[in-house]
Amino acid sequence: MNKKYYPSAFILYLNYFIHGIGCSVLGQAVIKESLVEQWGVGIGSIGQVTMVAAALGLGRLISLPIAGPLSDKMGRKISSLIGIASYAIFFIGVAMSPNMWVAYGAAILGGVANSFLDTGVIPACVEILEPRSSLATMLTKFFISMSQLLLPFMLGALAGANLSYNLLLYVSGAAIIVIGILVAFAPMPKAAKKEGEKAPGLLENIRNSKFTMESIALIVISFTCTATFQLWLNCAQTFAKDLAGVQDPSIMQTYYSMGSLAAIIVTAVLVTKIKGVRFLFVYPLVTLITLVLVYVMRSETMCYIGAALVGYSAGGVILQLVTATANDLFPKIKGTITSIVMIMSSLSNYTILSLAGTMDSASILMMNIVITIVGVLLALFVNLRFKRLSND
Incomplete structure (x- = not known):
């Protein structure tokens, strides 16, 4: 261009x-x-x-x-x-x-x-x-x-x-x-357009596509990964201030963002050598371990470390990798599959944060742990079946 x-x-x-x-x-x-x-x-x-x-x-x-x-x-x-x-x-x-x-x-x-x-x-x-x-x-x-x-x-x-x-x-x-x-x-x-070309609609593309258990699991990961980083972004500072004695929890945002930036740089290099679907399991697993440590230890140091690790493993590139992997599996309906992934992500944002608004900070972090466990299990399933799925 x-x-x-x-x-x-x-x-x-x-x-x-x-x-x-x-x-x-x-x-x-x-x-x-x-x-x-x-x-x-x-x-x-x-x-x-x-x-x-x-x-x-x-x-x-x-x-x-x-x-x-x-x-x-x-x-x-x-x-x-x-x-x-x-x-x-x-x-x-x-x-x-x-x-x-x-x-x-x-x-x-x-x-x-x-x-x-x-x-x-x-x-x-x-x-x-x-x-x-x-x-x-x-x-x-x-x-x-x-x-x-x-x-x-x-x-x-x-x-x-x-x-x-x-x-x-x-x-x-x-x-x-x-x-x-x-x-x-x-x-x-x-944007280039072909004369007389009429693109099929969202529902038509969905009806004409083959969705397997593995591809559905992949799409659901967009729900769980969004819940993980949104709950952290919106509720972790309250947990840190109320239960971990952090005087200035806003600093956690800096550590989170540094982790996120590092993830963008490192993953951009690694994804050229390692399939993106592998990160969908490894990164959430790191997030899960981090969330458990933050919940159990409840210390200022662990909150700062946790912010950086969650920023790297959850807030950096997971949703982008889910979108890219879904596009690889459905190359003929990239726009449709991207819309589906983002709709699931938005549904997560709305429902999970609405629920979190009625809970205390400790319960919110525990809910985040449970949701991340589900995401890890879904990612493990997708990884185990990905070779067969990509050959269909």
Whole structure:
């Protein structure tokens, strides 16, 4: 692809820097405390913020079935701009929310934003960087991890200046509006279409495909792996502060992001020599051992180590590897199978975090351990049967 589009790709990727803040900010202990105070419901109602975070998954779940087709029909720029506008409303809406339900509605739009960015930005960048599609996809995770790495320092700077944490939300909303203006004027490549070609619909592709027990197990892993890292992102800091005596749990976000960045780099190298499906078992197994140690030891040191290890083994590339493996198994319906994987991921985000909002931090971590065990067993099954599955 002509290098003249490279600046456009960079502008598009900046959306994922802001997205990294959007998908993590509600999991920060200080943000939770600030919001419940803003809503006037008391520190004992922190679970309400977790339920608001769950609404991100609901918004994604609602919009995913239409976001992809709209991107294909109306173009990547339109899809990206819808995502950008929705994200601006999310940030400003949460910052101004007088109660949980206003924030909940804003969070649904945050999920919508995620869907339209995924179906607008990612295909556009893949088209710009062809044939390096893997690099194009991995760069989205890189920008997310970079902002998550910096997030605790942003919060620390606000605290040091005695400023409201809502300022971060307002600045993020303003920043993505500026990015949206740049996207509106950025040149984009036109996706190639065959004359008279009509792509089959989602349901038609599902009916015409052969789903085995192994492929279904693989798809379910997208549910379990999402639950694992979302529960950690949104609830681990509360556990660390309440039960492990961690004075500044926001630092855990930095360790998590460092682990995530390391996973992107290391796995990108290893996956050229080792089948991606192998990591679907090894990485969750590491996560499981880590979660058990954090639960049992309940120490500050173990919480920091755990954050880095969970960031590496759960928050880095597992969902991307599930998507890539599913695409290998269903090469003729890549778009459909990707939608199915992401719908399962969004369903996990919504249901599991909604449930977590009604539980105490120790019970949430135990639930995370149980879900991760299920993920490990599913991955073991898929690995044992993968050779036969890939030959079908």
